[in-house]
Structure formats: structure tokens, C-alpha cells
Amino acid sequence: MARINCRTDDLRALLALSTTHSFVRAAELLHITQSAFSRRVAQLEAAVGGSLVERSTRRVTLSPLGLDLVREAGPLLSGLDDAVEEAGRRARGE
Numbered sequence: 001m002a003r004i005n006c007r008t009d010d011l012r013a014l015l016a017l018s019t020t021h022s023f024v025r026a027a028e029l030l031h032i033t034q035s036a037f038s039r040r041v042a043q044l045e046a047a048v049g050g051s052l053v054e055r056s057t058r059r060v061t062l063s064p065l066g067l068d069l070v071r072e073a074g075p076l077l078s079g080l081d082d083a084v085e086e087a088g089r090r091a092r093g094e
Helices: 008-020 023-030 034-048 064-091
Strands: 053-055 060-062
Touching: 008 023, 008 034, 008 060, 008 064, 023 034, 060 064
Parallel strands: none
Antiparallel strands: 053 060
């Protein structure tokens, strides 16, 4: 199995898009520009080799592939956040 190189920031962008259905609102949620947000989604699409987003003139939705990735990656990112937070607490002696 080939290893896919993607960044957690790119996955977080897709997660934000899945809740906002808007590139503008998702970018605002992540405190980045819309062009930076669009690059993150494009980088993730290049990494997986398929379209994760279905764009129309009125709405943005995730493709079936995008929905599957959010379903799989969401809990993993949450677990990663928890692990880093716990490591920080231990480092501070809490």
C-alpha cells in the first residue's frame, strides 16, 4: 500500500467545509484567506487523487469520496488533538 502524504491542516479544511458548505465561511472559521483555503483543498485532492468537493454556483457539497474521508479522518484528528493536549498537560506536570 502506498503512503499518501497529506497535512492535518488540509484535512481540517475539508472538515470545516463539511460543516459550512462554503469556502468563504470555512476559511473564516480557520482564520485563513479563501485562496489559502482553496489551496488546502486542492492539495488534499491531489494527495488522494480524486475530487472531494462538488461545486455548483449556489452550494458546495462533499463528493462521496469527500464524505468518506471526513467520516474516517474526523475521529482521527480529534484523537490526535486529544493526544497532543494530554502530552502538553503531562509536560506541564498536571
